[in-house]
Amino acid sequence: MLQAKTCRPAVTSLEGRGDVTRSLPAAASADEPPVVYITERPKFLEQLVRQVADYLTSQYPTTYEAYAAITVEDHIPGSDPSIHHIAVVNLATLSDTPSLLPSALFACCSIPPNRLVQGFEREDGVQEQLSLDDLTRVLVGRADLTKLDAEAAVAIFRPWPSPCCREIQSKNCLELLQTALVKPFGSRNGPKSFGPSWELSWVTDYVIDMNILFCPACEKLIARREDDKRRDIWKRLPSIFGLEVDT
Incomplete structure (x- = not known):
């Protein structure tokens, strides 16, 4: 979540946030992280969010045809796809991109329940988990999908x-x-x-x-x-x- 102008930003995103941080201006010194203030660079952030959302739509599509066309070669690389699924649900909420939610929550249904509840530890040491509302959606949805x-x-x-x-x-x-x-x-x-x-x-x-x-x-x-x-x-x-x- 990006906070007030005097605060350092904390970004919730996919594992491996290098693509995002490489887009940010360099820090004043090696001891300080790069900082972007919303009041100074709103268009930059809007463009960045759009680019991320566009990419995620290819992995978490809004149509069945696009979903069915995804192959193993197309998926986001990584040893644990559950990390991406959970992060995308949180990012969709954070960036107000609700079109990603059906596909991302659907993907979360394939995560073992204990892993789903536990979440994962990000590179910065923060434990990323689904919100209680989203966790409930996945568990209830999984039960419904199993019947279907x-x-x-x-x-x-x-x-x-x-x-x-x-x-x-x-x-x-x-x-x-x-x-x-x-x-x-x-x-x-x-x-x-x-x-x-x-x-x-x-x-x-x-x-x-x-x-x-x-x-x-x-x-x-x-x-x-x-x-x-x-x-x-x-x-x-x-x-x-x-x-x-x-x-």
């Missing part, structure tokens, strides 16, 4: 093969769909409707982990069902997290 995930799995594997499969091996795919509903949901276990987009695929889990092989037509049908369900869940994120945000 189970409902989605039932819909994705409903025993109705692709019309293109009926003349070839519809009986086989029908049996596989029924099997998919009663077997444990993948060796990786856990919900598939939230978390990194590149890790989420019921089809991949079954094909690779459980050796349940659908015909190409049914595999495409299942993937389309999955995409439709994930898109529907995405549209509901603001209400799931108790937000009033245009997405």
Whole structure:
């Protein structure tokens, strides 16, 4: 939070704030940190916030299409992505960028609860955690998403093969769909409707982990069902997290 003119600024941002500090003017001496006063450089700070928000939007998008297009190569580098998720929620509130919140809170749902509550220690020694309101949003939202995930799995594997499969091996795919509903949901276990987009695929889990092989037509049908369900869940994120945000 940037404070009054006579105070040193304290910035809450992503881990590795070098990009921000490198943008600031040099300090008067090596013993003093650089200082920017809001009253002197408001346009600089506004521009900096816009640049940060624009970059974060590519990682925490406002549309499902952009979210689904993110690959493992696109994500913010770092050994612990939970650090970024928590920091972005706090930064979105600090910078009044509510459009980031649905995606950032959604990402926080993939963080183990104990890690979520604990937060993380920043490089400056400050413990960064979600506010109580945001922590509640994530925990309640995670419970709702887990229910929706189970409902989605039932819909994705409903025993109705692709019309293109009926003349070839519809009986086989029908049996596989029924099997998919009663077997444990993948060796990786856990919900598939939230978390990194590149890790989420019921089809991949079954094909690779459980050796349940659908015909190409049914595999495409299942993937389309999955995409439709994930898109529907995405549209509901603001209400799931108790937000009033245009997405």
